[in-house]
Amino acid sequence: MDREKLIVTPLMLGFQELKTEDDLIEMRSAVKRHAADMGFSALNQTKIMTAASELGRNVIEHGHGGSVQIEHIRELDRDGIRLTFTDDGPGIADARLALSDGYTSKKGMGLGLSGSKRLMDEFELISPPGTTVMVTKWM
Amino acid sequence: MTRETAVPLHEMISGAKEEILTEWIKNQLSDKSRSKGVPEASLRNSSSEFIRLFEEAITKGNVDDIEKPEWEEMRHMLAELSATRASQGSTPSDTAKFIFSLKEPLFARLTPEKGQGNTEASAAVWQLSLLLDKLGLYTAETFQRTREAIIRRQQKEMLEMSTPVIKVWDGVVAVPLIGTLDSARTQIVMETLLQKIVDTGSRIAILDITGVPTVDTQTAQHLMKTVSATRLMGAECIISGIRPQIAQTIVHLGIDINDIVTKATMADAIKEALARGGWSFERHLESV
Numbered sequence: 507m508d509r510e511k512l513i514v515t516p517l518m519l520g521f522q523e524l525k526t527e528d529d530l531i532e533m534r535s536a537v538k539r540h541a542a543d544m545g546f547s548a549l550n551q552t553k554i555m556t557a558a559s560e561l562g563r564n565v566i567e568h569g570h571g572g573s574v575q576i577e578h579i580r581e582l583d584r585d586g587i588r589l590t591f592t593d594d595g596p597g598i599a600d601a602r603l604a605l606s607d608g609y610t611s612k613k614g615m616g617l618g619l620s621g622s623k624r625l626m627d628e629f630e631l632i633s634p635p636g637t638t639v640m641v642t643k644w645m
Numbered sequence: 646m647t648r649e650t651a652v653p654l655h656e657m658i659s660g661a662k663e664e665i666l667t668e669w670i671k672n673q674l675s676d677k678s679r680s681k682g683v684p685e686a687s688l689r690n691s692s693s694e695f696i697r698l699f700e701e702a703i704t705k706g707n708v709d710d711i712e713k714p715e716w717e718e719m720r721h722m723l724a725e726l727s728a729t730r731a732s733q734g735s736t737p738s739d740t741a742k743f744i745f746s747l748k749e750p751l752f753a754r755l756t757p758e759k760g761q762g763n764t765e766a767s768a769a770v771w772q773l774s775l776l777l778d779k780l781g782l783y784t785a786e787t788f789q790r791t792r793e794a795i796i797r798r799q800q801k802e803m804l805e806m807s808t809p810v811i812k813v814w815d816g817v818v819a820v821p822l823i824g825t826l827d828s829a830r831t832q833i834v835m836e837t838l839l840q841k842i843v844d845t846g847s848r849i850a851i852l853d854i855t856g857v858p859t860v861d862t863q864t865a866q867h868l869m870k871t872v873s874a875t876r877l878m879g880a881e882c883i884i885s886g887i888r889p890q891i892a893q894t895i896v897h898l899g900i901d902i903n904d905i906v907t908k909a910t911m912a913d914a915i916k917e918a919l920a921r922g923g924w925s926f927e928r929h930l931e932s933v
Contacts, residue, residue, distance in 0.1 A: 531825055534859065552859065552890040553897065559861040560898075607899055615862045621898035 516577040516588065524591075525571040530562045533574055540576055541587055546645060554587060554643050557622035561591045561639050564618055568611070569593025569637055579642065586627070586644040597634025605631075654769060655704045658696075661754055666696050668750040673743065682733040691726055695744070698722055708772055711779050720783065727784040728791060737788040741781035748777055808834050810841040817918045818847045819911065821886075823856030831867040835874055842880050849918040850875050853911045855886030865900045872905055881906070881921070885914035 519540045522533050537558040541551045558574070565572040572593025579588045598604045605623065610616030619639075623629040628642040658665065670692050673679060698719040705715040730740045755769050808830070813819050818841050820834060838850060852871065857864065872882040885908040887895075895902065908914040919926075 527827055534825075538858075549890040549893060552894050556859050556861050556894045556898065559859055559863075563861075563863060615866055615900065617862050617899045621862060621900075624897045624899065625894065 514580040516579045518575070519578055519587075520576040521573065523571070523573050524562050524565045526566070530559065530566065533562050534559050537576060537589065540578070541643075544578060544585065544587060544645065546587070546643070550643060553625040554589075557625040557641055558589055560618040560622045561589070561641065564637075564639070565591050565593045569595030572636075584644050586642050588640065588642045591639045592636065594636040597637050598631065599634070601631055601633065654708065654773065655700060657754055658700050658703070658751075662696060662700065665750045665754070666693055669696075669747050672746055672749060676746070679739075682735060683730060687729075691743075694722060695719075695747070708776055711776070711783060719780070723780065723784050724787045727787040731788055731791065737785040740784045740788065744777055744781040744784065748774060808837055810837050812841070812845055812847070813851070813915055814919060814922070814924075816846065816848045816922055817851065817915070818842060818845060818849075819851040819853060819915075821853045821856060821911075824858075826857055826864045826867050828867070831871060835871050838871065839874060839878055842875065842878050847880055849881050849883065849921060851883045851885055851911065851914045851918060853886040853914070854884060854891070855888070855911070860891050860895055862898060862900060865895065865898075865902070869902075869905070883908055883914045883917060885909070885911045
């Protein structure tokens with residue numbers, strides 16, 4: 507795709523440590539608030555919040571805690587919200603397997619990663635060392 | 646450095662204990678911003694108790710780590726002090742100020758004459774200052790911990806309060822779920838729901854999720870567990886209150902809820918439950 511690009515420095519909206527289930531609840535409402543402030547529709551707010559919930563839980567359960575960074579990113583003709591989840595956990599050895607529906611290393615449904623990929627517009631996974639998952643939703 | 650200055654420090658305090666105490670109490674009483682809730686007698690008591698424990702602890706030679714056993718009595722006393730003061734309406738900074746205010750009379754004795762033994766004196770001042778800071782902060786931390794314990798207790802109470810099981814008809818119970826459905830919450834919902842099913846002999850249970858902000862895979866899993874448990878009790882479960890955006894999110898996530906009966910609203914769920922029980926209704930327009 508040939509796009510004329512103008513990348514403006516992302517606007518940092520928030521940063522939060524993720525260690526406990528309570529952090530997750532706080533992060534979820536922060537993400538929803540920022541998405542609502544940016545003008546996302548109710549549907550997209552719910553999608554973003556749900557993806558954040560899945561990825562945040564991965565950080566806590568698989569990565570032994572980490573953090574999330576919430577940013578407003580701007581390009582020439584579009585605005586978006588970007589969430590970057592980072593942890594120093596064991597990482598994901600086989601990303602393709604981890605991203606397939608129904609695969610779980612624990613007792614979950616195995617839809618967290620693949621599901622949040624479908625809920626968002628862009629998905630980037632860097633691992634190992636640790637795990638960094640970067641997801642973006644455009645307005 | 647610790648060992649060198651420790652001896653003169655505690656000797657200095659033992660020698661001038663009464664003077665320091667009098668001066669300290671006088672300063673505290675003359676402080677205009679002092680919290681009025683603390684009676685003078687208790688202020689005198691805690692001041693002399695503090696000095697006594699302070700002297701005791703530094704006599705043992707430890708002037709920097711208040712986590713050590715020689716400071717145990719002091720920590721205990723401060724924890725109590727911060728709790729009583731909080732109940733008397735003092736803020737955590739009032740309580741910390743109580744300790745910080747000891748610096749003035751104490752330091753006055755460490756720097757007797759100008760130009761003499763300056764390095765040694767300032768080292769001692771620095772050390773004492775750090776120590777009193779730690780003790781002051783300890784009272785603030787204790788205060789915070791007490792607060793947190795209260796919050797946790799209230800959270801737990803709220804959790805239990807916010808899961809009422811309502812009997813809506815003979816053989817039909819409903820649970821309006823509000824807030825995040827985490828593991829602890831699911832456990833409580835499940836317990837109360839199953840008990841109510843037994844008590845009322847209900848055949849149908851309605852779980853309403855209108856007040857649940859997101860349904861992610863974990864929430865879905867928790868809902869499914871509740872549905873399975875209800876089935877094991879011989880009852881059927883209907884999930885209602887699924888908003889359009891939640892429905893779409895569930896589909897995108899790829900969660901399969903095909904074997905669960907769902908309805909958009911609680912009213913629809915009640916209608917369905919009654920129909921299953923063989924009830925039918927007629928509307929008599931002439932009586933409207």
